[in-house]
Amino acid sequence: MSLFRTKDIEAMLAESRDDGLKKVLGPVDLVMMGIGAIIGTGIFVLTGTGALTAGPALTVSFVIAAMACGFAALCYAEFATAIPVSGSIYTYSYATLGEIIAWMIGWDLLLEYGLATSAVSVGWSGYFQSLIAGFGIRLPEALSAAPGAVPGVNSVLNLPAMLVMLAITWVVSTGVRESARLNNVMVAIKISVVVLFIAVGVWHVQPVNWQPYAPFGFSGIVNAAALVFFAFIGFDAVTSAAEEVRNPRRDLPIGIIGSLAVCTVLYVAVAAIMTGIVPFPKFEGIDHPVSLALQYAGQNWVAGFVDLGAILGMTTVILVMTYGQTRILFAMSRDGLLPARLSEVHPVHATPFYATWTVGIVFSLIAGFVPLAVLAELINIGTLSAFSLISIAVLVLRRTRPDLPRTFRCPGVPVVPLLSVAFCVFLMAHLQPFTWMAFLAWLAIGLAIYFLYARRNAVLHR
Numbered sequence: 001m002s003l004f005r006t007k008d009i010e011a012m013l014a015e016s017r018d019d020g021l022k023k024v025l026g027p028v029d030l031v032m033m034g035i036g037a038i039i040g041t042g043i044f045v046l047t048g049t050g051a052l053t054a055g056p057a058l059t060v061s062f063v064i065a066a067m068a069c070g071f072a073a074l075c076y077a078e079f080a081t082a083i084p085v086s087g088s089i090y091t092y093s094y095a096t097l098g099e100i101i102a103w104m105i106g107w108d109l110l111l112e113y114g115l116a117t118s119a120v121s122v123g124w125s126g127y128f129q130s131l132i133a134g135f136g137i138r139l140p141e142a143l144s145a146a147p148g149a150v151p152g153v154n155s156v157l158n159l160p161a162m163l164v165m166l167a168i169t170w171v172v173s174t175g176v177r178e179s180a181r182l183n184n185v186m187v188a189i190k191i192s193v194v195v196l197f198i199a200v201g202v203w204h205v206q207p208v209n210w211q212p213y214a215p216f217g218f219s220g221i222v223n224a225a226a227l228v229f230f231a232f233i234g235f236d237a238v239t240s241a242a243e244e245v246r247n248p249r250r251d252l253p254i255g256i257i258g259s260l261a262v263c264t265v266l267y268v269a270v271a272a273i274m275t276g277i278v279p280f281p282k283f284e285g286i287d288h289p290v291s292l293a294l295q296y297a298g299q300n301w302v303a304g305f306v307d308l309g310a311i312l313g314m315t316t317v318i319l320v321m322t323y324g325q326t327r328i329l330f331a332m333s334r335d336g337l338l339p340a341r342l343s344e345v346h347p348v349h350a351t352p353f354y355a356t357w358t359v360g361i362v363f364s365l366i367a368g369f370v371p372l373a374v375l376a377e378l379i380n381i382g383t384l385s386a387f388s389l390i391s392i393a394v395l396v397l398r399r400t401r402p403d404l405p406r407t408f409r410c411p412g413v414p415v416v417p418l419l420s421v422a423f424c425v426f427l428m429a430h431l432q433p434f435t436w437m438a439f440l441a442w443l444a445i446g447l448a449i450y451f452l453y454a455r456r457n458a459v460l461h462r
Helices: 009-016 027-038 046-082 089-096 099-133 159-174 176-204 217-232 235-244 248-277 289-296 300-334 353-369 372-400 415-428 433-457
Strands: none
Touching: 009 089, 027 176, 027 235, 027 248, 027 300, 046 089, 046 217, 046 235, 046 248, 046 289, 046 372, 046 415, 089 099, 089 300, 089 372, 099 159, 099 300, 099 353, 099 372, 099 433, 159 176, 159 300, 159 353, 176 248, 176 289, 176 300, 217 248, 217 372, 217 415, 235 248, 235 300, 235 372, 248 289, 289 300, 300 353, 372 415, 372 433
């Protein structure tokens, strides 16, 4: 059997209509899901780290990262309407590029989504501890952070990060409609908090803080773009909901492109105001830069709201990314590439129950014991690889299945997909050597599992 055997698209669509999942999501749910996944640690935590790398030119870094995501988003939107099936790019690759490519990108997505939930849980913990410290409550040092995360602190594990990850896992396991309602409420609150920061902070900007605008030159801007690219991760999780959307061919592009556009505007505005209030070197060692900017401006009452908004915001990211990963596991298991139990649907909650709890337990442990800085770059390289691949897959689909119905077509083919690949490869080249070594090691493990288990247990093989 060929390593590049593909699944029949019509068979995939038929399979998705009888999978036991409830089709309850609409366009508003999808836009809110996208925003819920995007706005989180990237804006509330990594803006400080990005400012140290690019200075006030962090705004340009966000624009570069958004362009890389925007080109990829157009490719995702076409696939989402042509093949509205769970599994995101894993499913799209299985239909176009072949089984081994699909397996490797699915394995890559497990890294992206799983570490994203862990990383955001760590960011959530930082803001949570900042909030309760305002009430005079402090956790023991041993339970406040991962080992080695904070210099001079003898920490053992990040207990709040572990607990929030497990709590969200329980929510996701109870049902998609319930998860979507909770997400919509929390997203509305966190958008309000971001707008509040912009409305209050703009009056405290000191333009002198924007000089020099790019203290580390273009290389600093690009290095920061490679880091804050993490801030845009999440819009692709919308495609994982395809089998639970009432009208996926119409609503999925709205969710993907709409959420990315809203978040780009908010990111650039926050970065400009934050670096205009606080001289960028002041963000050294700070894990809550947005609330620091308000404290610096003497607006402590707003800083408290920002801490609360950040906590809710990052909660929605954990929720959506956990949801997305469970649906990818579900799709891979249904295809026989992972154990069948991971695709079992709960008779009451209509969710992939075992897949959800597997994700929750494993990545809560990672959140507890791995520092944020290590997690962020690993997530970025996995996501950039996925975005490059889907851009290539669009070109393949156009050539192999020009007849396939699409309610949305990526404009400017082949230029836009090729630009997407170019942007992603460019950003990947600016990641650390350790990140590349860890990523290649992860792929090597995935390749071994494919040949030892997945290939011979695949439904197509049987």
